Each structure stands twice: as structure tokens, then as C-alpha cells.
Amino acid sequence: MKSSKLVYFVVPILAMVMVLFTTMVATAETAAEIDRDVDIAIEKLYAGSSAAKELSKVAKGILVFPNVIKGGLIIGGQYGVGALREGGKSVGYYNTAAASYGLQAGAQSFGYAMFFMTESALEYLKKSSGWEIGVGPSVVVVDEGAARSLTTTTAKDDIYAFFFTQKGLMAGLGIQGSKITQIEPDK
Numbered sequence: 773m774k775s776s777k778l779v780y781f782v783v784p785i786l787a788m789v790m791v792l793f794t795t796m797v798a799t800a801e802t803a804a805e806i807d808r809d810v811d812i813a814i815e816k817l818y819a820g821s822s823a824a825k826e827l828s829k830v831a832k833g834i835l836v837f838p839n840v841i842k843g844g845l846i847i848g849g850q851y852g853v854g855a856l857r858e859g860g861k862s863v864g865y866y867n868t869a870a871a872s873y874g875l876q877a878g879a880q881s882f883g884y885a886m887f888f889m890t891e892s893a894l895e896y897l898k899k900s901s902g903w904e905i906g907v908g909p910s911v912v913v914v915d916e917g918a919a920r921s922l923t924t925t926t927a928k929d930d931i932y933a934f935f936f937t938q939k940g941l942m943a944g945l946g947i948q949g950s951k952i953t954q955i956e957p958d959k
Contacts, residue, residue, distance in 0.1 A: 801853060802958045806838075807862050810855045813838035813883050817936045823914065824885065824934045831887040833858045833894045835952070837868050842942060843879035848872045852883075853955065856897070864898070865957050870950040880940025886911065886933045893930035902953040 801809070813836055818825040828834060833856055840852030849871045855862040888894040893909035905911055909930035 803855075803862070803865060804959075806853055806855050806865055806957055809838040810836045810857070810862070813936070814857075814885070817883075817885055817934060820936060821914075821934055824887070827887045827889070827932060831889055832891055833863075833888040833897075835866060835886040835888070835897070836883070837866075837885070838883045839881055839937075840868060840883065841879070841881050842940075844872060844876045844942070845878075846873065846876065848876050850950070853957070858894075865955050866952050867955050868950050868952050872949070876942065878940060878942035880938060880942040882935055882938040882940075884933055884935045886931050888931055890930050897952070898954075902951050905950045905952065 814828075814834075817836075818828070835854060835856045837852040837854035840850055842848065842850035849869070851867065851869050853865065853867045856864040856866060888897065888909075890909070896908050897903055900908070911931045911933055912929045913933045913935070
């Protein structure tokens with residue numbers, strides 16, 4: 773009897789999450805809109821983090837997701853679109869998506885940027901048909917404390933990730949298990 777009550781609770785929530793993400797995919801942005809949002813996001817990130825600004829000078833590429841939407845109630849998911857920048861210009865467009873199950877409730881939005889410090893890490897992203905974070909090049913999430921001591925001299929890992937503009941009511945923030953896939957937005 774308990775499992776049938778759980779089905780009545782979980783199925784509508786799963787349907788709601790699927791509708792939310794289907795709508796998000798259906799209203800995909802154009803390349804120009806993504807570029808505009810990435811420009812604004814990078815400006816905000818650099819204004820709040822001198823370490824990110826310094827790393828940008830030596831990074832081989834920067835993958836920026838200006839607005840990732842995350843939500844869930846037991847079953848959750850997240851989705852966002854962004855651009856890969858090399859030399860300040862967009863060279864590709866990507867989405868990030870993840871699904872989760874567990875004790876969770878709420879919704880939030882956030883942005884993040886991944887600074888690819890090595891050519892091999894950047895090539896891994898470009899050649900993969902969908903890169904699951906946690907598999908492949910090592911990713912270090914930079915928090916405020918670590919950012920104070922991070923310099924271009926001390927940066928020795930493949931990829932550094934910075935989060936910014938977090939809003940909402942969902943505990944925890946991570947990218948482990950997120951899948952990043954190249955997309956072709958409308959021109």
C-alpha cells in the first residue's frame with residue numbers, strides 16, 4: 773500500500789520536471805542571445821573574482837553557462853546553455869543537464885564558468901559527444917577562500933570552475949554528474 777501512495781506522489785512530480793525541461797529545451801536561445809548572456813556573465817564574474825580574471829589570461833578556453841536552472845522535489849534536474857570562448861570569441865555552444873533523485877526540494881538558478889588550463893582538457897571537451905563531469909579531466913571547484921590564493925602560477929589542475937549569481941532556495945551546489953553536450957543554436 774505504501775508503494776502505491778508513493779507512485780501517486782512521485783509520478784506527478786516527475787511529469788512536472790519533464791514538462792519544465794521540455795519547455796526549456798523548446799525555447800532554446802539563438803547564438804546571439806547566448807553570446808550576449810555570456811558577455812554579461814563574464815563581466816559579473818570578473819567583477820567579483822580577481823582570480824577568475826587572472827586565470828582568463830592564461831586559460832586555453834572558458835566554457836560559460838550564464839544561467840542554469842535547477843529544481844526538484846525528490847526527483848530533480850538542471851539545465852542551461854552556454855558558450856565556449858577561446859581568445860574572447862565563441863567557438864562552440866553547449867548545454868549542461870543533470871538529473872537527480874533523493875532528499876531534495878526547491879529551485880535555484882546559478883551560473884558557472886569552467887577555465888580549461890590545458891590543451892588536452894580542451895580537446896577532451898571538443899572531441900567528446902557528451903562529457904560527464906567527473907569522468908575525464910580533473911575539475912576543481914573554486915570557492916571564495918581558495919580564490920584568494922589561486923594565481924596563474926599556482927594553478928596546476930586541468931579545469932577550474934567558478935560559480936556566480938546563485939539565487940533560490942535549494943541546498944547544495946555541485947556539478948558532479950552534469951553532462952555537457954555541444955549544441956547548434958539558431959543563428
